[in-house]
Each structure stands twice: as C-alpha cells, then as structure tokens.
Amino acid sequence: MNLTETKSRQTKYCTQIEQIVKRLGHASNAQILAELHSAYPDVSATTVHRATARLASRGELGIAPVDSGGAMRYDANVIPHDHFLCEHCGLLRDVDIASHIGPLLEKAIEGCRVSGRITISGTCKTCAKGGNFA
Ligand SMILES: [Zn+2]
Ligand SMILES: [Zn+2]
Structure with missing residues (x-):
C-alpha cells in the first residue's frame, strides 16, 4: 500500500x-x-x-x-458543557448546569473561580419509570 x-x-x-x-x-x-x-x-x-x-x-x-x-x-459536542449520567443504564446527556449554578459554587468556595464542567449522576426518566435498577 x-x-x-x-x-x-x-x-x-x-x-x-x-x-x-x-x-x-x-x-x-x-x-x-x-x-x-x-x-x-x-x-x-x-x-x-x-x-x-x-x-x-x-x-x-x-x-x-x-x-x-x-x-x-x-x-460530538465540542462546545464545553455539563453532563447528566444515569447510574443505572449509563445514559449520558448534555446539560448546561455550570452557567446556572456557577455563581453559587463560587460563593461556596469563597470566591475561587469555577472553570471546570460538571457531571451530575442520578437516575434517568426511563430507568425511574421501568424500575430498571441494577
Ligand atoms: Zn437510565
Ligand atoms: Zn456531551
């Protein structure tokens, strides 16, 4: 070749x-x-x-x-964003959390600047409905 x-x-x-x-x-x-x-x-x-x-x-x-x-x-989304991760099925969803709670976080950590993105884990709607708990 x-x-x-x-x-x-x-x-x-x-x-x-x-x-x-x-x-x-x-x-x-x-x-x-x-x-x-x-x-x-x-x-x-x-x-x-x-x-x-x-x-x-x-x-x-x-x-x-x-x-x-x-x-x-x-x-696939190259613009910085946050994620919701389902602990049961592994579903990963793009969400925008940091821009909403950034000021709260910065207050909590006493004025330090937040620049990282957030991953929140939990149970997705499908898993909550189907009782699909591992
Ligand atoms: Zn799920
Ligand atoms: Zn993503």
Whole structure:
C-alpha cells in the first residue's frame, strides 16, 4: 500500500467516526469499533484509537466523562458543557448546569473561580419509570 492510499483510508475512517459519534452523541472507542465493523469488518482497534485521538487533538471531537467501565468516551459536542449520567443504564446527556449554578459554587468556595464542567449522576426518566435498577 502506498502513502496516498493509507492517507485516504485514514480520512475515510475519520469521517465515518465523526458521523458515528454525532449519531450516538457520546461514544467510546469500543462502541465506535463495533459500529464501524458492520461496514468495515477489517478495521482494527488501533486504527480507531489513532483516528479518535487525532480527531480529539484537532478539536473535532470533545472528551466526555468515562463510562461505567472507566472507558474514555468522545463527545460530538465540542462546545464545553455539563453532563447528566444515569447510574443505572449509563445514559449520558448534555446539560448546561455550570452557567446556572456557577455563581453559587463560587460563593461556596469563597470566591475561587469555577472553570471546570460538571457531571451530575442520578437516575434517568426511563430507568425511574421501568424500575430498571441494577
Ligand atoms: Zn437510565
Ligand atoms: Zn456531551
């Protein structure tokens, strides 16, 4: 395989990976690999790792809170935001909390500036309704 071929394959995977993360909202490398496998059975975990790392370093993918197994997740939304994490099903939802409670937090920590984003865990509506508690 020559260099041009390698390059176009990488671009192809990057485009596919971006689309997968956009569709899922948040996705780990394992999830992305599973999705890619249906179209490209020969794609390797290493290829996915490299492509997601490159996309994240270019700012085309954000970093989301880790999943329940501690696996790193990528975020389709690259604008800084907060997350709601369901402790039962692992659902991760984009929310905007820090801009509402930032002033309260800063008061609580005696004037220190808050710049980090927040992940709040709990039980999502579906799990609360279905009594789907692990
Ligand atoms: Zn849930
Ligand atoms: Zn997010």
